[in-house]
Amino acid sequence: MLAVEHLTVAFGRRPPAVRDISFAIPEGGRLGIIGASGSGKSVTALAIMGLLPEYARVGGSVKLGGAELVGLPDHEYSKLRGDALTMVFQEPMTALDPTMRVGRQIAEAYRLHAQGSKARDEVLRVLAAVGMPDPARVADSYPHELSGGQRQRALTAMAVINRPGLVVFDEPTTALDMLVQAQVLEMIDGLLRATGASCLFISHDIAVVAQLCAHILVMQDGQAVEQGETGQLLRAPRHPYTQALVAAARKGAVRG
Amino acid sequence: MAELYRVESLCRRFGGAAAGVDALAGVDFQIAAGERLGIVGESGSGKTTLVRLLAALDRPTSGRVVFDGMDTSNAPESALRRFRARVQPVFQDPRSSLNPRMRVGDIVGEPLRSLRVAHTSGRVGEVLADVGLEPEAGKRYPHEFSGGQRQRIAIARALAPEPQVLIADEPVSALDVLVRGQIVQLLADLVATRRLTLIVVSHDLSVVRDLCERAMVLRQGKIVERGPVGQLLAGPRSEYARSLLAAIPELPE
Amino acid sequence: MRKLQFYLGLALVGLVVSAALVSLVWTPYDPLQVVPADRLLGPSPAHPFGTDGFGIDIASRLLVGARYCLLVGIVSVTLAALVGVPLGILAGQVGGWVSEVVMRLTDIVYALPALLLAILLAAIFGGSTLTAMAAIGVATVPAFARTARAGTLQVMAADYVLAARACGTRGVALAARHIWPNIAALAGVQASIGFAMAILAEAALGYLGLGTPRPTPTWGTMLRDSQEFLFTAPLQALWPGLAIAVAVLGFNLLGDGIRDLTDPRLREAS
Numbered sequence: 001m002l003a004v005e006h007l008t009v010a011f012g013r014r015p016p017a018v019r020d021i022s023f024a025i026p027e028g029g030r031l032g033i034i035g036a037s038g039s040g041k042s043v044t045a046l047a048i049m050g051l052l053p054e055y056a057r058v059g060g061s062v063k064l065g066g067a068e069l070v071g072l073p074d075h076e077y078s079k080l081r082g083d084a085l086t087m088v089f090q091e092p093m094t095a096l097d098p099t100m101r102v103g104r105q106i107a108e109a110y111r112l113h114a115q116g117s118k119a120r121d122e123v124l125r126v127l128a129a130v131g132m133p134d135p136a137r138v139a140d141s142y143p144h145e146l147s148g149g150q151r152q153r154a155l156t157a158m159a160v161i162n163r164p165g166l167v168v169f170d171e172p173t174t175a176l177d178m179l180v181q182a183q184v185l186e187m188i189d190g191l192l193r194a195t196g197a198s199c200l201f202i203s204h205d206i207a208v209v210a211q212l213c214a215h216i217l218v219m220q221d222g223q224a225v226e227q228g229e230t231g232q233l234l235r236a237p238r239h240p241y242t243q244a245l246v247a248a249a250r251k252g253a254v255r256g
Numbered sequence: 257m258a259e260l261y262r263v264e265s266l267c268r269r270f271g272g273a274a275a276g277v278d279a280l281a282g283v284d285f286q287i288a289a290g291e292r293l294g295i296v297g298e299s300g301s302g303k304t305t306l307v308r309l310l311a312a313l314d315r316p317t318s319g320r321v322v323f324d325g326m327d328t329s330n331a332p333e334s335a336l337r338r339f340r341a342r343v344q345p346v347f348q349d350p351r352s353s354l355n356p357r358m359r360v361g362d363i364v365g366e367p368l369r370s371l372r373v374a375h376t377s378g379r380v381g382e383v384l385a386d387v388g389l390e391p392e393a394g395k396r397y398p399h400e401f402s403g404g405q406r407q408r409i410a411i412a413r414a415l416a417p418e419p420q421v422l423i424a425d426e427p428v429s430a431l432d433v434l435v436r437g438q439i440v441q442l443l444a445d446l447v448a449t450r451r452l453t454l455i456v457v458s459h460d461l462s463v464v465r466d467l468c469e470r471a472m473v474l475r476q477g478k479i480v481e482r483g484p485v486g487q488l489l490a491g492p493r494s495e496y497a498r499s500l501l502a503a504i505p506e507l508p509e
Numbered sequence: 510m511r512k513l514q515f516y517l518g519l520a521l522v523g524l525v526v527s528a529a530l531v532s533l534v535w536t537p538y539d540p541l542q543v544v545p546a547d548r549l550l551g552p553s554p555a556h557p558f559g560t561d562g563f564g565i566d567i568a569s570r571l572l573v574g575a576r577y578c579l580l581v582g583i584v585s586v587t588l589a590a591l592v593g594v595p596l597g598i599l600a601g602q603v604g605g606w607v608s609e610v611v612m613r614l615t616d617i618v619y620a621l622p623a624l625l626l627a628i629l630l631a632a633i634f635g636g637s638t639l640t641a642m643a644a645i646g647v648a649t650v651p652a653f654a655r656t657a658r659a660g661t662l663q664v665m666a667a668d669y670v671l672a673a674r675a676c677g678t679r680g681v682a683l684a685a686r687h688i689w690p691n692i693a694a695l696a697g698v699q700a701s702i703g704f705a706m707a708i709l710a711e712a713a714l715g716y717l718g719l720g721t722p723r724p725t726p727t728w729g730t731m732l733r734d735s736q737e738f739l740f741t742a743p744l745q746a747l748w749p750g751l752a753i754a755v756a757v758l759g760f761n762l763l764g765d766g767i768r769d770l771t772d773p774r775l776r777e778a779s
Contacts, residue, residue, distance in 0.1 A: 036432040037403075177298035178459060182503035204433060207505035234507055244434055246507070251437065252462040253506045254489050311675055333679060340677045353668035357690040366686075367676035413672065 001027045001198040002048070002166055006060035009040070009047050017043045019222045020060070025166070025215075030192065030199045032209030032230075034245065035219035041202045044219070045170050048200070049087050050077040065165060082109050086159035090171040092151035096143040103127075103139025106158045126157045129194070131187045149180035153187065160191060166198045173208065185211060206249050210234060218242045260421070260453055261287035261310065265319035268305050268477075279305040281477035282319070289420070292447065292454040294464030294485060296500070297474035303457045306474070307425045310455060311345045312336055341371045344414035348426035350406030354398040360384075360409055361394025367417040375416075383412040387442060404435035411442065421453040422446075428463060440466050461504065465489060473497045515766025518701075521759025525752075528575035538566035540573045540726050549742045558748050562734060567748050570726035574749065577727040578756055581642050581711040581720075582704045588646030589653050589703060594696055596650070597657025598684050601665060612658070615651035623648030623710050624717075631719045641720040645710045649703050656699045660692030667691075694771035701764030705757045712753050728753050 002025040010016040018040040025031045035041040046052050048062055050069060062069040064085060069077070081087075089095040097105060106126065107119040120139075127135035130153040143151055152172055159167050169188070173181040189212055192199050203209050209216055210230055217227040218241065226239040237243045268280040280302045287293050297303040308314035309321055312328040320329040328339055344367070347353040354363055365380045367373065376382075381391035387408040398406055407427065414422060427443065428436040444467055447454045456467050464471050464485060471488050473481040473496065481494040492498045537556075544564035552559045558567040593615075600611040627636075627644035634640050664670060664687065673687050714720035715729020723730060728749040735745035 036434070177300075178503040178505075179298065179499060182505070185505070205505060206433075207507050210507055211505055231508070248433055248437055249507050252460075254461045254465055254504060255501060255506060308671075313671055313674055337677055340675060343675075345672065345675050347668045347672060349668065353672050355669040355673070355687055355691070358686065362686075366673060366678060370673075370677040370679075370682060410672070413676070417676075 001025050001029065001065060002200070003063040004044075004048065004061070005063075007044065007047060007062060008059040009043050009052065010057045010059075011053075012055060015222075017222050018047065021217075021219075021224050022060075023217055023224070023227060025198045025200060027165075028196045028198055029215070030201065030213040031215045031217060032201045032203065032213035033217045033219055034203055034206050034209050036204060039219040040222040041219050042170055043222075045087065045168050045200065045202050049081060049085065049168060050074070051081075051087075082112060082164075083162045084165050085168070086162070086164045086166075087168040087170065088152070088155050088159045088172045090174050092148060092155050092175070093143065095155055096151060098143050100142070101139065102141050102143060102146065102154045106139070106154065106161055109158045110161045122161060123157075126161045127154070129160070129191060130154070130157045131183075131190075132157075147180075148176050149184055152176060152180075152184055156184075156188065156191065160195060160197065163195060164197055166200065167192070168200045168202070170202045171204070172201075174203070174205075181208070188212065206234075206245050218245070258289045259286050260289040260291075260324055261285075262322040263310075263319075264322070266306075266309060266316050266321065267318045268302070268309060268314065269317040278477050280309070280316070283474075283477070283479055285472060285479065285482070287453065287455065290451055290453055291470065292468040293456070294468035294471035295455065295457045295474055296459065296461060296464055296471055296488075296497075297457070298459050298500075300476065301474040302477040303474050304425060305477075307345065307423055307455075307457050311343060311423050312339060313345070337371055341367070341373055341417040342419050343421040343423065344417065344419040345423045345425065346407075346410050346414050346427050349430040350398070350403065350410045351430070353410050354406055356398055358397075359394065360396055360398065360401075363398070363409060364394065364413045364416055367413060371417055373417045379416065383415045384409075386415060386446070387412045402435075403431050404439060407431060407439050408442065411439075411446070415446065415450075418450075419452070421455065423455045423457075425457045426459070427456065429458065429460060436463075443467060461489065461501065473500070511766065511769040514762050515770055518759050518762030518764075518766050521755050522763055525575050525579065525756045525759060528572050529579050532569075532572035532576050536566075536569035536572050538569045540565060540569040541724050549738060549745070551742075551744065559742075559744060561731070561745060562738060565726075567731075567745075570731060571728070571748060571752055573726045574728045574731060574752065575756075577638065577721055577725065578708050578711060578752075581638065581645065582707045582760075584642045585646035585649060585707045585711075586700050586703045588642070589649035590696060590700055592646075593650040593653025594657045594692075597654040597659075598661050598688055598692075600654070601658040601661025602684060602688065608658070611654065615654045618647065619651045621648070624713065624719075627710075627714050627719050636714075636719045636722060638721040638725075641711055641714045644714070645707045648710070649707065652703060652706075653696065653699055656695055657692060660695045661688050664688050664691045694767065697771075698764045698768040701760050701767060705760035705764070708753065708756045708760070712749075 005022045007018060007021045008016050009018040021044060023031060033041045033044060047058055050072065058070055103123050106123045110119050110122055123139055124135040127138055132138045132153055138150065173184050176184060201209060201213055214230055216230050216233050218225050220241045226242045234246055237246050263283060263285050266280055266283040267278065269276045269278050271277055295303050295306065309316055316329050320327050323339060328336065361380050364383060368375050368379060380394055384391055384393055389408055424443065428439050431439060440463060454467060456464060458464055468485050471485045472479050475496050481492060481497045488497060492501055542565060547560045547564035548562060550556055550560040556566050561567055596611050600608040623645055626648055627641060630640040630644050670687055673683060678686065711720055712729035712732065715727045716733045720729055721727045731749035732746060738745050
């Protein structure tokens with residue numbers, strides 16, 4: 001589905017934020033990228049989405065379903081974004097337009113990439129799919145009238161309404177409370193299972209990633225220091241940084 | 257042990273009587289000198305409001321906070337000088353809790369100056385050393401330091417007037433995962449060597465477990481559970497604490 | 510791009526400042542010397558900008574005019590900043606009724622145009638550089654007070670102010686150590702823009718005959734004097750107009766430049 005090869009991203013004269021990253025996500029596969037802030041994990045996501053600022057220099061290759069994305073002109077890219085390729089951001093409040101009803105925003109994402117007037121039905125269907133108990137009420141609400149968890153569900157609904165092949169999640173639960181995080185993670189898991197979409201999940205929390213993804217890539221200072229199957233990587237981490245992450249997560253475990 | 261803090265029917269309402277929200281809706285507890293208390297809660301639980309009231313940075317709508325016999329909740333600022341030298345807060349995000357336009361030395365020395373605490377000229381260098389920073393750090397600006405180092409600076413500032421109580425509001429949740437352990441260890445060491453009374457507010461139960469002996473769980477401005485930390489983790493009695501514990505993402509075995 | 514804007518602003522402002530400085534030691538001709546034989550000459554090697562209706566060298570008058578333009582700008586902006594910034598900080602820091610009173614007062618001054626104030630002052634004291642500066646200064650106070658208050662409110666919400674309060678810092682010390690350093694850049698931007706406004710206002714007052722009286726050359730009065738020759742010698746109006754435009758544009762660009770260069774969000778992105 002997605003094949004990233006030797007991806008390198010540099011801003012201005014500074015050393016590259018992402019250096020020579022390669023990974024692949026098969027159809028329906030899930031890859032988690034973990035790393036500290038500044039490790040280049042979000043830059044990697046934005047590079048795949050083609051959302052980096054113009055002054056960023058991108059090298060290497062990003063292929064979606066065999067088609068090369070690096071160097072694609074922006075108007076071509078926007079046709080893909082929101083359709084074959086979508087993204088869910090960390091801060092659901094800033095990712096939603098505060099002046100527009102949630103349902104309309106989701107419908108907008110739908111209409112941009114599809115014809116017909118059955119948008120409303122589709123919006124309600126997808127809101128139900130992300131676990132909203134009362135889709136009609138949510139669709140008629142403004143973002144500020146929803147809770148953080150509901151906003152993140154609405155964003156996810158917007159991301160999956162066009163049945164994309166790949167959804168990129170960038171720390172989707174970091175701004176949420178733990179109780180809500182657990183519910184949203186469960187929803188994402190079920191949704192991916194139901195739609196069969198591939199997923200790239202970015203987080204600083206290895207425990208969250210381990211819950212959701214079959215494969216993990218560990219980033220440090222712009223480089224991939226280790227990647228592998230989740231169980232294997234947790235059992236026998238090879239790189240010292242991964243070892244430290246796993247050890248910290250084990251030490252932080254509080255359930256007896 | 258001697259009672260240090262007594263919190264009585266503490267309420268804090270934001271936004272007026274009619275349409276307002278009760279951030280704290282009647283909270284009672286005591287803290288003994290030398291005790292290490294964890295306050296667990298999610299956003300909206302009222303924990304940040306509670307921190308501000310305990311540090312006398314806000315005034316309650318009703319109820320009171322009594323520190324060592326003195327009602328701090330209605331005291332004028334001028335009467336709080338001694339209190340401030342004895343009770344110091346550490347905030348969540350050192351990126352915002354350190355003035356970007358002040359040198360680290362001035363930041364750490366601020367309580368000494370403002371509270372007119374008698375001190376030696378080398379005091380700032382000493383506390384910087386206590387938190388594991390070079391004395392030369394005092395000449396630099398906050399943005400020249402990493403997140404973990406900045407939190408050390410914030411801790412140094414809190415330690416400068418030699419307080420008796422440290423109130424830490426989510427002291428590590430803005431930091432990278434691997435740095436968290438170091439800061440928790442630093443706090444634990446400081447509390448042990450200086451016999452500090454510690455109040456830690458966090459949504460992260462592992463931080464409370466590592467630093468505290470007793471804990472309270474706060475929800476929507478009320479205490480829903482309290483007791484020894486071990487008991488809270490092993491057998492929480494309230495439904496809320498149970499679900500909170502179950503929601504923590506953990507690595508599979 | 511942002512830097513270019515800043516440097517362009519700096520260059521234009523530098524031009525005005527150098528003109529003013531040069532005029533202190535040297536002008537091609539006496540800027541007050543009437544030479545009836547040389548009335549309304551076009552540009553020539555002897556008079557690069559020509560001469561005016563009194564036969565005075567326009568270049569010399571422009572140079573001296575820069576002096577008054579800067580004088581009025583500096584004095585009125587300083588006056589406005591010295592009154593407005595502390596008021597704004599006070600309103601933002603103390604809040605409550607103090608803030609209400611300060612803000613309503615600035616509303617009232619806002620509603621009163623600088624021109625009206627200048628006419629008032631000129632009527633009482635007679636039009637002079639001093640009344641022009643006072644009028645422009647007073648009229649600019651609200652802009653500074655509002656900017657300072659908005660900045661202060663932002664700073665007051667920061668955790669480092671909370672930490673400072675926990676350290677026992679309050680009142681003037683809080684304002685001096687924490688608030689002012691963090692809104693200084695904002696005030697700088699406001700000063701720059703205020704400068705541009707002041708220059709424009711001074712020119713307008715001069716044009717209306719409410720500012721610096723004749724024969725002192727200011728750009729505003731030069732513009733006014735050129736009026737009667739607008740159809741016979743249009744260049745007369747061009748030169749002072751151009752000078753005003755250069756100064757106003759320069760200070761505006763400088764203000765935008767300072768804002769962009771000191772905004773950490775923009776700085777990180779570049």
